[in-house]
Amino acid sequence: MMAVKWLAAALLVSASSGSAFADELYGTILHKDGSKVAKTARISTSWNGETVRYPANGEYRLDFKGKVGKKVTVYVNGEKYTEIEVKGDTKLDIQLRR
Secondary structure, eight states: OHHHHHHHHHHHHHHHHHHHTSOEEEEEEEOTTSOBOOSOOOEEESSSSOEEOSOBTTEEEEEOSSOOOEEEEEEETTEEEEEEEEOSEEEOOEEOOO
16 A cells, blocks of 8 residues: 555656756736736747747746757747747746837
8 A cells, every 4th residue: 555655656746847847938928018918919939839829917938848958039929029048947028019
């Protein structure tokens, strides 16, 4: 019985730690006037096909599902916004230009 509990705990830690080691891009996204963007923007990068389609309450989080460790281009609504080096959890606050 104890071995089963230990195995279950080990599997839980193993499964949850996989995403803990993935790099992530996160931050706030605001309109030009400073108000929060809510469910109207699409954020993507040159790294992979992952996108944040509907940032909630002015905050977004983009999980790269692995290590990046390189400079990536960030796109907002299909337009180039900036380039940033992503290492670990990387913060990028975005203010829309239009």
